[in-house]
Amino acid sequence: MQALCQHQEESHHFTWKMLIPIQHVLKSYYMVLAIVGITVNLLGIVILSSGKCGLHASTTCYLVAMSTADLLVVITEVVLNQINYYYLPVSFLSITPVCSAHTVLLRAATDCSVWFTVMFSFDRFVAICCQKLKEKYCSKKTGVIILAITCVLLCLKNSPYYFIFDKQEIINNIPWFCYPKASFYTEPHWVGFDLFNTLLTPFIPFSLILLLNALTVKHILVASRVRKGLRGQSIGGNHSDPEMESRRKSLILLVTISGSFIVLWLVFVIENMYYFIGATDPTDYTDSEYIFQQVGWMLRNLSCCTNTFIYGAAQSKFREQAKSVVKYPVRSIIECIKNKRF
Structure with missing residues (x-):
């Protein structure tokens, strides 16, 4: 429920003297994050799609x-929610139906980002640990089907969020602003819906990723010892093992992506646990609790910008393609300048 209350600072029990520098930090942080996030994710999509x-x-x-x-x-989240709040507090997105639809899209996009990471972890688990299932499951066709079904289900799951808001006022027959209805906090079905969504994202994915990574690492360690024994490496041999090298590269990519997700989501998960277990209203947070909440949001949003850097660090061919993509516009500009001169 914090997503619906994250910008209601006027209700928080903290000092305005402390709030002003925090606002400046958040404004600058999210502007930089938007520029970097859009750039690196577009770069990743272009390179991987090739x-x-x-x-x-x-x-x-x-x-x-x-x-x-x-x-x-x-x-x-970053552009239409955070940056829009800090730079354009009243805009087209403030119209009640628009901000209601925006909430649905935001929640669906966040869920897809999280659950696609789970699907990737499971795909690598099957590829490394389940050789009999690998041929049938680990294919592009299966991946597309699974991702499409997951996306549709998550969009349908979040569609009720459109109906939880009420307008604050009507100006020229247009409803403005989105405020959660009082029934959202009291009606059992809405309370259950909010709890279900919080369990689905991020608690269950967090647990599944930890479990899948642990099982995958354990399987590779056991298989590595067995294969070394069979190939005579335990007595000083120096034979290369293409199969284990391939698994090692897959494991590095899996662990770095999943590990980054876990680390950057950890503060957000802890704050969610504090919210539900302690039954503490975010609008009643103290100074330190509010700062902890905002740090959780900052790190969680940062997790959407790290994967491309991980690909570059873990995959040499990705680095080569990235250099080519970056150099291409520079070369084009130089060639245009030369053609104009001569």
């Missing part, structure tokens, strides 16, 4: 979907 990074087709499918979902989160 299919020249040496990755398995199913892996590429999931990574493109994750970058697309992250881009949508940057647009709906």
Whole structure:
């Protein structure tokens, strides 16, 4: 429920003297995050879609979907929510039906970003640990179907958010601003709906990613010891093992992406647990609690900008393609200048 209350600072029990510097930090942070997030996610989508990074087709499918979902989160959350609040507090997005639809899109994009990471972790788990299932499951066609079904279900799951808001006032027959209806906090079905959504994102994905990574790492360690014994490496041999090298690269990519997600979402998850277990209203947060909440949001939104950097660090072919994409416009400009001169 924090998503509906995150900008209601006027109700918080903290000092305005403390709020002003925080506002300046948040304004600058989200502006930079929007520029970086849009740029790197578009770059990731273009490079991965080319299919020249040496990755398995199913892996590429999931990574493109994750970058697309992250881009949508940057647009709906960082640009249309955070930046719009700080720079254009009253705009077209303040019209009640528009901000209601925006909330649905924001929640759906966030859920897709999270659950696509879970789907990617499961795909890598199957590819590494379940050889019999690998041939049928780890394909581009299966990946597209799973991602499409997941996206549709998450959009349908979040559609009730459109109906939780009420207008604050009517100006020229147009309803303005979105405020949660009082029934949202009291009616059992709405309270249950909010709890279900919080469990679905982020508690269940958080747990599943930890579990899948632990099982995958355990399987690779056990398989590595067995294969080393069979190949005679335990007695000083120095034979290369292409299969284990391939698994090692897959594991590095999986652990870095999943690990980044867990680290950057951790503060947000802890704050959600505090909110539900402690039954504390976010509008009654103290100074330190409010700062902790905002740090959680900042890190959570940052997680939508890190995957492209991880691809570059973990995949040499991705780095090569990134350099080519970056150099292309520079070369084009230089060629245009030369043609004009001569």
